[in-house]
Amino acid sequence: MNSGSGPMPDRIRRLLERLIQASVMERIAISVAALFAAVLVGGVLVFISGSFASCRSGLDVAGTTFCYNPMQVYYELFLGALGHPLEGGWSLTNYNLATTLQQTTLLIFAGLSVAVAFRAGLLNIGTQGQLVVGGLATAVTVVFAASIIPSGFVGTVVLIPIGVLAGAIGGGLYGAIPGVLKAYADANEVITTIMLNFIAVGITSTLLSWQFQDPESNNPRTEPIPEYAEIPTVPYIGFSGGMDFSLLALGFAIALMIGIAWLFARTSFGYELRTSGIQPAAAAYGGVNEKRMTVASMTLSGALGGIAGAFWVLMVHGSWLENVPSIGFDGIAVSVLAGNNPLGVGAAAFLFGILESGSNSIGTATDVPPELVGILTGLIILFVAMPEFFRMIGTRYIDVRPTEPARTDGGRAPADETTEDPRGADDA
Amino acid sequence: MRKRLGRARDTLAANPTATAVGIFGLVLLFLVATPASWQTSTLRLAVPIALAAIGGIFAEKSGVINIGIEGLLIVSAFSSIIAVHRLGDGGATMGLSNLWWGLLIGVLVSVVVALVFAVVCIDFKADQIIAGLAIWLISLGLAPFVSRIVFGSPNTAGISRFGNVTIPGLSELPILGYLLFDTEPQVYLMLAGALGGWFLLTRTTFGRWVVASGENPKALDTAGVDVRKVRYAAVLLSGVFAGLGGAGFALGTLGTFAGGGDTAINGRGFIAIATYLLANYHPVGALLGSFLFAGLNSLQTALQSAGYAIPTELIRTLPHMSVIVVLVLVGRTRLPDAAGEHYESGED
Numbered sequence: 104m105n106s107g108s109g110p111m112p113d114r115i116r117r118l119l120e121r122l123i124q125a126s127v128m129e130r131i132a133i134s135v136a137a138l139f140a141a142v143l144v145g146g147v148l149v150f151i152s153g154s155f156a157s158c159r160s161g162l163d164v165a166g167t168t169f170c171y172n173p174m175q176v177y178y179e180l181f182l183g184a185l186g187h188p189l190e191g192g193w194s195l196t197n198y199n200l201a202t203t204l205q206q207t208t209l210l211i212f213a214g215l216s217v218a219v220a221f222r223a224g225l226l227n228i229g230t231q232g233q234l235v236v237g238g239l240a241t242a243v244t245v246v247f248a249a250s251i252i253p254s255g256f257v258g259t260v261v262l263i264p265i266g267v268l269a270g271a272i273g274g275g276l277y278g279a280i281p282g283v284l285k286a287y288a289d290a291n292e293v294i295t296t297i298m299l300n301f302i303a304v305g306i307t308s309t310l311l312s313w314q315f316q317d318p319e320s321n322n323p324r325t326e327p328i329p330e331y332a333e334i335p336t337v338p339y340i341g342f343s344g345g346m347d348f349s350l351l352a353l354g355f356a357i358a359l360m361i362g363i364a365w366l367f368a369r370t371s372f373g374y375e376l377r378t379s380g381i382q383p384a385a386a387a388y389g390g391v392n393e394k395r396m397t398v399a400s401m402t403l404s405g406a407l408g409g410i411a412g413a414f415w416v417l418m419v420h421g422s423w424l425e426n427v428p429s430i431g432f433d434g435i436a437v438s439v440l441a442g443n444n445p446l447g448v449g450a451a452a453f454l455f456g457i458l459e460s461g462s463n464s465i466g467t468a469t470d471v472p473p474e475l476v477g478i479l480t481g482l483i484i485l486f487v488a489m490p491e492f493f494r495m496i497g498t499r500y501i502d503v504r505p506t507e508p509a510r511t512d513g514g515r516a517p518a519d520e521t522t523e524d525p526r527g528a529d530d531a
Numbered sequence: 532m533r534k535r536l537g538r539a540r541d542t543l544a545a546n547p548t549a550t551a552v553g554i555f556g557l558v559l560l561f562l563v564a565t566p567a568s569w570q571t572s573t574l575r576l577a578v579p580i581a582l583a584a585i586g587g588i589f590a591e592k593s594g595v596i597n598i599g600i601e602g603l604l605i606v607s608a609f610s611s612i613i614a615v616h617r618l619g620d621g622g623a624t625m626g627l628s629n630l631w632w633g634l635l636i637g638v639l640v641s642v643v644v645a646l647v648f649a650v651v652c653i654d655f656k657a658d659q660i661i662a663g664l665a666i667w668l669i670s671l672g673l674a675p676f677v678s679r680i681v682f683g684s685p686n687t688a689g690i691s692r693f694g695n696v697t698i699p700g701l702s703e704l705p706i707l708g709y710l711l712f713d714t715e716p717q718v719y720l721m722l723a724g725a726l727g728g729w730f731l732l733t734r735t736t737f738g739r740w741v742v743a744s745g746e747n748p749k750a751l752d753t754a755g756v757d758v759r760k761v762r763y764a765a766v767l768l769s770g771v772f773a774g775l776g777g778a779g780f781a782l783g784t785l786g787t788f789a790g791g792g793d794t795a796i797n798g799r800g801f802i803a804i805a806t807y808l809l810a811n812y813h814p815v816g817a818l819l820g821s822f823l824f825a826g827l828n829s830l831q832t833a834l835q836s837a838g839y840a841i842p843t844e845l846i847r848t849l850p851h852m853s854v855i856v857v858l859v860l861v862g863r864t865r866l867p868d869a870a871g872e873h874y875e876s877g878e879d
Contacts, residue, residue, distance in 0.1 A: 284855065284858070290862075298805075299851075301797070302855075477668065478672035481669030485651060485669065489656065489662070492651075
């Protein structure tokens with residue numbers, strides 16, 4: 104808060120701090136409540152849809168057989184993602200947990216990408232497209248660079264940063280497009296970013312079949328990057344190489360997360376970005392170039408999406424595949440659940456990492472379609488979007504107003520509802 | 532250059548008669564100059580875009596931005612196919628063809644999802660854009676989820692589609708006859724929907740309530756009309772229109788529903804939003820606008836059959852690219868004043 108810490112009476116600052124504290128606590132409470140509500144609705148959905156499936160054994164109720172047991176599904180979803188820690192022979196470095204943390208890593212990047220734009224007051228639904236473009240840029244750049252850079256340790260140290268940088272530049276430039284269109288032509292970024300997701304798929308598959316297809320593969324994919332250009336695992340304490348997960352990558356993601364939090368809290372760019380999100384008019388009055396800020400925040404957001412694509416290539420597959428999973432859309436859910444707070448993104452990404460990895464366990468251990476996870480993701484977003492629902496339940500059954508700040512100023516009028524609402528402050 | 536299209540549109544709106552004559556002339560010119568196969572496929576591909584756009588107009592005019600119409604198209608499309616499959620492909624139930632039952636069920640499912648969206652946005656004051664995105668993402672998961680349970684694959688089985696309904700006499704008309712009076716039921720629904728939507732919005736009391744609820748809800752409330760009920764009705768109506776569009780498209784054009792990835796709807800709901808922004812919330816304008824995007828969409832098959840070796844993946848994104856071009860040229864449209872805002876009766 105560079106320009107925010109002027110001469111401010113201590114009393115008001117304490118009050119503000121308490122307000123922020125209350126809204127953070129409320130946010131966490133709403134996110135947790137939304138998660139439970141989504142799991143509950145998803146469970147009912149699983150149970151009911153079981154009556155349409157065919158199975159040999161199920162629960163018979165009044166002549167209808169319900170094939171799916173929601174408890175078993177959630178057991179597989181949440182504990183399967185950790186490698187079944189309650190069953191015998193569990194080891195910390197198991198394959199399922201590796202997949203969970205691999206997804207967590209990618210989702211931290213994608214979630215940060217969405218969060219940066221949201222905080223600037225822009226809804227970037229295009230992280231998916233930026234990830235697709237950035238990933239292809241990474242794969243192509245690394246394959247080309249590997250032909251002129253010595254292999255082995257030098258190759259690893261040089262190629263990985265080049266690959267990540269290529270992904271960031273590719274995604275950043277692709278993210279800049281809707282930023283420019285918004286700033287200079289007033290084109291709504293929600294629609295343009297969604298359209299650019301479709302266009303990204305079209306352009307990259309055309310480029311792939313035109314130039315970059317691996318001639319030795321029947322699947323649509325680029326030439327594999329050399330093994331030494333993949334993110335190395337940590338010896339002794341890390342997960343084994345075949346698990347496609349590296350603690351180094353997770354460490355980088357967490358470092359980047361802290362870096363973005365620092366950017367928001369301690370730099371003038373971050374301050375201007377947040378002000379543009381909360382009060383564009385005030386930001387403009389304070390000398391922020393609104394158009395340039397729009398382009399800059401969309402570029403940064405796109406670069407983070409591109410980095411997610413880079414790690415998808417460098418850590419998971421070792422090449423770019425035409426069929427890119429919907430990490431970018433899950434990034435929206437991660438950011439929304441985290442209240443667009445960079446540090447919250449880490450926890451939310453871990454949760455969605457569990458869901459993604461757990462969908463594999465559902466697929467192998469039960470007959471329930473793994474697409475359940477996609478539905479749960481949407482439900483979580485839906486419930487987080489309606490905090491009023493939980494406030495109503497809260498006031499009706501618990502009979503407290505958790506949102507009411509402690510009143511320290513005696514006779515003054517109670518705070519306006521809009522200032523109490525943390526949503527209004529964070530992602531207007 | 533910027534906003535020139537928007538300004539041109541305002542000029543056109545100020546001279547409705549001249550505009551109507553001009554558009555009619557342009558359409559005739561197109562009909563004479565282009566191949567018939569391209570025209571019929573354009574008309575069919577316009578169905579989901581036009582009907583979803585008309586529905587979206589009602590919701591947004593009432594003050595609720597329904598960005599979830601993509602989701603409504605998806606759920607109505609796949610549920611109509613599943614309903615026909617369950618009832619029996621090619622058969623009839625209680626004297627009504629199963630295809631029509633499928634259409635009804637598709638619309639019903641879409642209305643139910645629209646109801647959820649309405650409750651979330653109107654009563655629980657959710658952020659409309661985020662809630663709309665959630666409806667879309669839930670539908671993206673729901674389509675392959677249900678398909679896998681029923682068919683064991685993210686794609687549904689195929690059904691036999693709607694056939695042409697020929698109106699005797701009128702179908703013999705030159706130029707327009709074969710196009711408008713010898714076509715599939717969903718195309719008739721689209722044409723009727725555009726005219727009906729226009730009539731409802733501009734010529735009835737309900738239409739005036741919808742507009743007032745989006746522009747000045749307080750005035751409507753003062754006049755003794757329940758803003759909440761008007762908004763509910765408008766959002767449910769968007770569910771009806773989008774349901775007709777999705778189910779009509781599935782039963783008349785697709786005949787099967789691919790639920791993987793972006794699904795067979797492939798962003799048409801979002802294209803519909805751009806369509807009504809381009810048409811400045813005019814239902815008949817939205818119908819004409821949908822021809823632009825559907826025409827580009829059907830260019831794909833036209834170019835391929837003409838033997839041009841243009842990459843399919845790139846041609847497929849032509850409608851999406853043109854949406855961006857349109858948004859840039861139109862610039863910011865004037866949203867209804869209270870769009871995206873909650874209204875509480877008795878609030879000061």
